[in-house]
Amino acid sequence: MSKRKITVAVTGLNNIDSPGPGIPVIRALKESAEFEVRIIGLSYETLEPGLYMHDLVDKSYSIPLPSSGMDSLMSRLEYIHSKENIQVIIPNFDAELHSFIKLGNRLKAELGIATFMPDLETFESRHKSVLYEFGEKNGVKVPKSKMIYSPNEIHSIGNELGYPLVVKGKYYDASIAATPEQANNYFHKISNKWGLPIILQEFVSGNEVNITAIGDGNGNCIGAVPMRKLYITDKGKAWAGISLLDEELLTIANRVIGNSKWRGGCELEFIKTKEGSYYLLEMNPRFPAWVYLAVGCGQNHPEALVKLALGEKVTPFTSYQNGKLFVRYSFDQIVDISEFEKISTLGEL
Amino acid sequence: MKLNKNIAVSENGFIFNPVSGDSFSTNPLGQEVIRMMKDQKEKKEIVKAIAEKYAADDSTIEKDLNDFFQMLLSYQLINEHE
Numbered sequence: 249m250s251k252r253k254i255t256v257a258v259t260g261l262n263n264i265d266s267p268g269p270g271i272p273v274i275r276a277l278k279e280s281a282e283f284e285v286r287i288i289g290l291s292y293e294t295l296e297p298g299l300y301m302h303d304l305v306d307k308s309y310s311i312p313l314p315s316s317g318m319d320s321l322m323s324r325l326e327y328i329h330s331k332e333n334i335q336v337i338i339p340n341f342d343a344e345l346h347s348f349i350k351l352g353n354r355l356k357a358e359l360g361i362a363t364f365m366p367d368l369e370t371f372e373s374r375h376k377s378v379l380y381e382f383g384e385k386n387g388v389k390v391p392k393s394k395m396i397y398s399p400n401e402i403h404s405i406g407n408e409l410g411y412p413l414v415v416k417g418k419y420y421d422a423s424i425a426a427t428p429e430q431a432n433n434y435f436h437k438i439s440n441k442w443g444l445p446i447i448l449q450e451f452v453s454g455n456e457v458n459i460t461a462i463g464d465g466n467g468n469c470i471g472a473v474p475m476r477k478l479y480i481t482d483k484g485k486a487w488a489g490i491s492l493l494d495e496e497l498l499t500i501a502n503r504v505i506g507n508s509k510w511r512g513g514c515e516l517e518f519i520k521t522k523e524g525s526y527y528l529l530e531m532n533p534r535f536p537a538w539v540y541l542a543v544g545c546g547q548n549h550p551e552a553l554v555k556l557a558l559g560e561k562v563t564p565f566t567s568y569q570n571g572k573l574f575v576r577y578s579f580d581q582i583v584d585i586s587e588f589e590k591i592s593t594l595g596e597l
Numbered sequence: 598m599k600l601n602k603n604i605a606v607s608e609n610g611f612i613f614n615p616v617s618g619d620s621f622s623t624n625p626l627g628q629e630v631i632r633m634m635k636d637q638k639e640k641k642e643i644v645k646a647i648a649e650k651y652a653a654d655d656s657t658i659e660k661d662l663n664d665f666f667q668m669l670l671s672y673q674l675i676n677e678h679e
Contacts, residue, residue: 455617476618493603493615570615571605 251280255332256554257288257361260340260534261298261305265578266483269340271297272540274304276550279543283554288332294592300583307332310595314344321347322354329359336362336557338550340534342419345371364557366465366511366533373508374531376416376447382531386507388500389527391519393449399435402428405448414449417442422484424451449529454521456529457492459501460539462549464556465511469502471549471565473542478573486538486576491545493570500526513539513553541574598640598666604674606631617673630665640666 256277260268270289277285289308291299299308309328312320328334337355339348348355349368355361365371374382376393383390391414394405406413406428415434416422419442425431435446461472474497479488501516513535519527535549542549545568552562591597600606605613610628612621623631626647633643640662648658669675 478618490618492618571613 251282251284253286254283254335254554255286255288257290257328257332257334257337258305258340259290259292259311259338259344261289261291261296261301261308262293263297263301265481266485267537267576268296268298269535269537269539271301271304272537273338273340273535273550274298275540276543276548277554278304280548280551280554282551285554286332288328288334290328290337291591294588297581299591299597300581300587308591308597310591314347318347318351322351325351325355325361326359329361334359334361336364336554338553339363339365342533345533362557362559364465364512364553370508370510371533374533376418376530377445379528379530382508383528386504388504389525391450391452391527391529393447395445395447396435397444397446399432402431402435402448406431409448409450412451414451416447416449418445418447452519452521452527452529454519454527457494457497457518457520457526458486458489458536458538459497459516459518460513460536460542460549461501461505461510461516462513462535462552462556463505463508463510464562465509467506467509468564469505470552470556470562471542471547471568472498472501472505473545473547473568474498474501475538475541479575486574488573488575489538489541491541491568491570491572496524497526500528504528504531513549538574541572542568544574545569545572598634598643598675599637600631600634600669600674601676606635612674614672614674619672621672621674627665630662 258270258274260270262268263271274287286306289298289305290311291308292313298305311324339345349365349371352363352365355363377395380390380393392409412424412426414422415425415431417438421438421442423434425434439446457474457476459472459474462470464470474492474494475489476492477486477489481487515532515536517530519529539549547565547568555562587597603615610623630643644655644658644662648655
């Protein structure tokens with residue numbers, strides 16, 4: 249059977265020590281059994297490694313940062329679409345999703361570009377600052393947390409949550425503070441980098457286990473693969489991990505995705521306590537950077553997302569292989585200055 | 598004495614717990630014990646077999662075996678050990 253040709257634009261080409269999911273998503277799409285995919289890379293910076301991976305990314309364009317506003321992003325996407333005839337866009341950054349969700353209807357109506365993301369309300373409902381309420385609504389335990397805008401609030405909330413506690417940024421970064429002084433330091437460090445608010449979260453001790461999953465927006469979990477990190481970088485990112493057989497965790501993931509009617513890819517981060525209880529730490533609203541492990545285990549989630557975006561019916565995956573590892577590596581690409589010049593000056597490569 | 602469900606043991610004595618993601622290596626004697634556990638042998642049968650093969654008294658083997666089971670318990674490879 250010949251494969252259907254399709255053009256998919258993907259962000260998150262920053263395959264660095266804190267990697268974006270773009271390159272793993274692209275690898276998954278390139279291995280699709282149904283599609284012959286032409287990949288358009290969308291980048292924010294000129295040194296995103298994916299820009300120079302020509303075996304994976306067929307053509308790249310720079311796009312404006314989310315802070316530039318939606319009109320600026322829309323007009324850039326119109327230009328790229330006029331050149332490339334994009335059928336599907338898969339945004340992979342937390343910080344850009346708000347803009348893409350808001351533009352979703354316009355992209356479809358004006359340009360015919362499909363996306364597959366949650367609506368704004370569902371997207372906001374799993375935000376770190378309201379995760380506790382999300383957990384209550386969707387039948388999953390969540391450590392208590394409070395959102396703060398000033399370090400003056402640390403004292404009273406620290407007394408309430410107890411120490412150690414976790415200090416988290418709005419989108420990224422988390423540190424464990426053993427004392428109010430440490431919490432104060434982390435408040436400044438993280439807020440300087442990612443802005444306010446800061447989230448203070450109750451510390452739950454145990455093993456971290458994560459799930460990459462995809463929901464169809466109608467309450468069905470199309471696929472889910474649990475993973476435990478085996479090697480963690482100093483940024484807390486998984487550099488190696490292994491797929492797990494964990495029925496209870498899958499049941500919880502199915503419940504969360506089903507109840508919330510999640511639409512699109514996501515990552516659920518849990519702590520499994522010694523007693524065997526699961527606490528949801530975060531729900532990231534896009535595929536994780538380790539999503540290619542799911543492909544290795546027999547579930548191609550990015551391919552399923554493309555089909556869902558195109559309005560096709562997707563049968564939920566029913567199995568995957570446990571005991572599959574991913575082991576990341578770094579790789580030096582040699583890039584001619586002319587390529588760097590092209591993306592830097594023309595915004596295209 | 599039974600290993601927990603889904604615990605995978607290779608011919609080389611490499612043990613993988615797919616629920617926790619943990620993996621372990623055992624020495625040849627540990628492999629023998631694990632193999633007997635997989636064959637549903639009772640503790641006293643394992644003690645007898647090891648004691649005969651290595652010319653040691655039952656009480657010494659039983660003591661070492663209890664330590665070994667305690668380790669398996671702490672690694673969540675078995676559920677109980679009396």
